[in-house]
Amino acid sequence: xAEIILDTKAFHVxxxxxxxDIFDENQNIQNIAIVGIEKKGVFLxxxxxxxxxxxxxxxxxxxxxxxxxxxxxxxxxxxxxxRMPIIKDTVIPFDxxxxxxxxxxxxxxxxxxxxxxxxxxxxxxxxxxxxxxxLVDRGFRELPIEAxxxxxxxxxxxxxxxxxxxxxxxxKVTVVPTKDGITGG
Amino acid sequence: xxxxxxxxxxxxxSQKKDSVGNVFIENGKIVSKLSGNVDKEIDGxxxxxxxxxxxxxSHLREPGQEDKETIYTGTRxxxxxxxxxxxxxxxxxxxIDNAPAAEFILLKAQKEGLVNxxxxxxxxxxxxxxxxxEIGVLKKAGVVAISDDGLPISNSQIMRRALEYTKxxxxxxxxxxxxxxLSKNGVMNEGKNSTILGLRGxxxxxxxxxxxxxxxxxxxxxGYLHIAHVSTAGSVGLVRQxxxxxxxxxxxxxxxxxxxxxxxxxxxxxxxxxxxxxxxxKDVDAIKQGLADGTIDCIATDxxxxxxxxxxxxxxxxxxxxxxxETALSLILNExxxxxxLSLSDAIAKMTLNPAKIFNLTARGSLEEGSIADITIIDQKxxxxxxxxxxxxxxxxxxxxxxxxxxxxxxxxxxxxxxxxA
Amino acid sequence: MSLNCKxxxxxxxxxxxxxQTVLDSVKPFKSLFTMSVKKAPTLIGKTVANxxxxxxxxxxxxxxxxxxxxxxxxxxMSIDTxxxxxxxxxxxxxxxxxxxxxxxxxxxxxxxxxxxxxxxxLNASIINAGDGFHEHPTQGLLDLYTIYEKKKKIEGLKxxxxxxxxxxxxxxxxxxxxxxxxxxVTVAGPPTLIPTNIEDLGVKVYYxxxxxxxxxxxxxxxxxxxxxxxxxxxxxxxEYIEFYQLTKERLAIAKPDVLIMxxxxxxxxxxxxxxxxxxxxxxxxxxxxxxxxxxxxxxYLLSPKRKKNASSD
Numbered sequence: 035x036a037e038i039i040l041d042t043k044a045f046h047v048x049x050x051x052x053x054x055d056i057f058d059e060n061q062n063i064q065n066i067a068i069v070g071i072e073k074k075g076v077f078l079x080x081x082x083x084x085x086x087x088x089x090x091x092x093x094x095x096x097x098x099x100x101x102x103x104x105x106x107x108x109x110x111x112x113x114x115x116x117r118m119p120i121i122k123d124t125v126i127p128f129d130x131x132x133x134x135x136x137x138x139x140x141x142x143x144x145x146x147x148x149x150x151x152x153x154x155x156x157x158x159x160x161x162x163x164x165x166x167x168x169l170v171d172r173g174f175r176e177l178p179i180e181a182x183x184x185x186x187x188x189x190x191x192x193x194x195x196x197x198x199x200x201x202x203x204x205x206k207v208t209v210v211p212t213k214d215g216i217t218g219g
Numbered sequence: 220x221x222x223x224x225x226x227x228x229x230x231x232x233s234q235k236k237d238s239v240g241n242v243f244i245e246n247g248k249i250v251s252k253l254s255g256n257v258d259k260e261i262d263g264x265x266x267x268x269x270x271x272x273x274x275x276x277s278h279l280r281e282p283g284q285e286d287k288e289t290i291y292t293g294t295r296x297x298x299x300x301x302x303x304x305x306x307x308x309x310x311x312x313x314x315i316d317n318a319p320a321a322e323f324i325l326l327k328a329q330k331e332g333l334v335n336x337x338x339x340x341x342x343x344x345x346x347x348x349x350x351x352x353e354i355g356v357l358k359k360a361g362v363v364a365i366s367d368d369g370l371p372i373s374n375s376q377i378m379r380r381a382l383e384y385t386k387x388x389x390x391x392x393x394x395x396x397x398x399x400x401l402s403k404n405g406v407m408n409e410g411k412n413s414t415i416l417g418l419r420g421x422x423x424x425x426x427x428x429x430x431x432x433x434x435x436x437x438x439x440x441x442g443y444l445h446i447a448h449v450s451t452a453g454s455v456g457l458v459r460q461x462x463x464x465x466x467x468x469x470x471x472x473x474x475x476x477x478x479x480x481x482x483x484x485x486x487x488x489x490x491x492x493x494x495x496x497x498x499x500x501k502d503v504d505a506i507k508q509g510l511a512d513g514t515i516d517c518i519a520t521d522x523x524x525x526x527x528x529x530x531x532x533x534x535x536x537x538x539x540x541x542x543x544x545e546t547a548l549s550l551i552l553n554e555x556x557x558x559x560x561l562s563l564s565d566a567i568a569k570m571t572l573n574p575a576k577i578f579n580l581t582a583r584g585s586l587e588e589g590s591i592a593d594i595t596i597i598d599q600k601x602x603x604x605x606x607x608x609x610x611x612x613x614x615x616x617x618x619x620x621x622x623x624x625x626x627x628x629x630x631x632x633x634x635x636x637x638x639x640x641a
Numbered sequence: 642m643s644l645n646c647k648x649x650x651x652x653x654x655x656x657x658x659x660x661q662t663v664l665d666s667v668k669p670f671k672s673l674f675t676m677s678v679k680k681a682p683t684l685i686g687k688t689v690a691n692x693x694x695x696x697x698x699x700x701x702x703x704x705x706x707x708x709x710x711x712x713x714x715x716x717x718m719s720i721d722t723x724x725x726x727x728x729x730x731x732x733x734x735x736x737x738x739x740x741x742x743x744x745x746x747x748x749x750x751x752x753x754x755x756x757x758x759x760x761x762x763l764n765a766s767i768i769n770a771g772d773g774f775h776e777h778p779t780q781g782l783l784d785l786y787t788i789y790e791k792k793k794k795i796e797g798l799k800x801x802x803x804x805x806x807x808x809x810x811x812x813x814x815x816x817x818x819x820x821x822x823x824x825x826v827t828v829a830g831p832p833t834l835i836p837t838n839i840e841d842l843g844v845k846v847y848y849x850x851x852x853x854x855x856x857x858x859x860x861x862x863x864x865x866x867x868x869x870x871x872x873x874x875x876x877x878x879x880e881y882i883e884f885y886q887l888t889k890e891r892l893a894i895a896k897p898d899v900l901i902m903x904x905x906x907x908x909x910x911x912x913x914x915x916x917x918x919x920x921x922x923x924x925x926x927x928x929x930x931x932x933x934x935x936x937x938x939x940x941y942l943l944s945p946k947r948k949k950n951a952s953s954d
Contacts, residue, residue, distance in 0.1 A: 103669060106681035118942055121669040157678035411838040417753035417775030417810060420837060487754030532730055533752040
């Protein structure tokens, strides 16, 4: 049985809150760039970007935007057997140097994805800062990584599934018991 | 020693016989009835007695390459395959181009061999294709044919002389028909598969050019030409034509040429590499046709042992040849008899009556009274899987490893002695 | 997504889906080239051995860069072909590398099937970097990707391969990849350099290059080995140039947007004129760049000795 922890309305409230916090924190909005982690993080990042654009009264395309697929940086590639994960293209179409990077993912859990993303980002240059924004903090960290902007904290050993309008038709977050067969985070 | 095989189906092409009866053996010979008490009785019910099989083409590797095979191991391998007589090719180290060398083979075979061994002598000194060897002396020493086998005589004049000179001894000249320039560096049949695999091809014409030449020289000289291991549809046609014209030519093929195509070369397994190479389905079909209509007289194994280290390597670098003693009879039964290409009697004739006639073997290849008691006992219900561990030959280079067979030799009798039993 | 196999021996063994998998996988690797640090830790701790029995600076360098950009450790072994027959056997050399815990063996060999023989005897992933006249699968894949990148599709394209088809492993891999993806492949060359039964692989044969270049979307020109002349496969280089060099004049009768490819190294002035090699139609340099990305994708997709029972957590 899937338990809903963010319905559509609460989902949007959470995204708005994250966007507002980012806007408040970064006075110089020209210096920020938003990077979403494939694949749900990308949709969230896009929502956050358009929210911030509204707050800053700028056109969304003026804010640099990138996407990151961290597969090549995973520390568990040996566990995939012969079925290697699909890699999406990573697109960083701006100069990373001196930018404040807002790194966006859907769920923060062990911290390993973020670790991979940080290593990957560093390969593109030397950003001024990297700030992490997540919709759900699931707890149970395995690495010393924390998010600066969090939509909701929901400590859970069970899989947390983030649905996005773009891929699932609706924005919502549910807890899916592991025995339902889906793992991941 | 008085031996009696009771209630057995006797298939003897030499007498056109196929009926259930008894076989009596006394002092190593077939007799019509025993003169005294039976020493040993064999129940032949459900089995078939045929004249001991004669393999006119093999390589026993001794002397010189005893790591691959010896007369001791080779004759045991033959016995297991129901073969009672083997001819061995002279491409040993040194080659058998002189009487003492031929006598060595015969002596060694007498001492250690389990089945009869008849040497084939070199046609030319050192198999170099330049000067005729002492063919008459070789004949006196006991060779049953002459051949330079894998080093075919490229000089037509010398081939002419060999065919001409041997006439007085009625000694067949065995031709490994290959134009070495045309087959140069080739390692498999030239065709779609060689193109896909990127291996240099040996065109069928490399064989057929020489089959044609040798047939023409046989016509010119009236010599006794025997074409070894026919592998192509074209060669079958050439031999058929020659026979129609009355030219003295006989021919053999090998079980792999009526069973396999070059499709099995696919994974670069050198156990599928032999010379001539495996061809295509249309050749397999033509060879079966040639066997059925009598164009091809004999089935020989071309048993060519090579050790694993030589075969498990780059295809180009591996030597040509596969072993064949232990699978020949089962392949004949399954691929020719069971599939209706030949009757059992006609199939057996290709390894008994016909080779005995062509190579002038007296009192062999027949179960007639007075013949030497070389007998192969076949069980058509004997099912087995050909496993590497079961191979008696010193070498294991067979593309048939893992194949299941229905029917084979269950007992081999040489001169009245049971030398092998399943 | 994967090639579902330990080894890459030839494109004959891949199906359309596998080829599409490779095409879809290349871009993320190519994107790495634009980073200031052109490197990912994907194969960290893995060892790649370049086992080259034939001199090949280009392919070996390409594989070496590909492996290093994925953080693998790379060792190069060059073995003189002339010592193949008498030296240590191929399998023993392979087993020695395996005993040193090498994960990938990239093999170039002058004899067809050498990679198959290694693959049969070893657990390491074997990647064929060109064997005899058989296949050169990564070249086939990089040619396929370069066409795909430029033309956005493969299906329905007309591709012409020119030159020594008989001795060309590149031609073979191209023919498999392109025909499986639905391209129409023609080959052009003197009859002595066109292999037996090549039509059985689904290609058309032309002897006249002027006829062949018309209406094709891609012309892939193969290197002509000058030594072939000694085998009487063509009478002279002079005559070969006359009939089979891709010249400015022949380019002029081809489609204006035709892609000109060459697997390298080029014999400028023999099979290809400098004008054509340097023309705007030429994607020869892109082939080299894509070669590295494609080889990275292959290394990623093959994944030797990875544990079974995948969990994607």
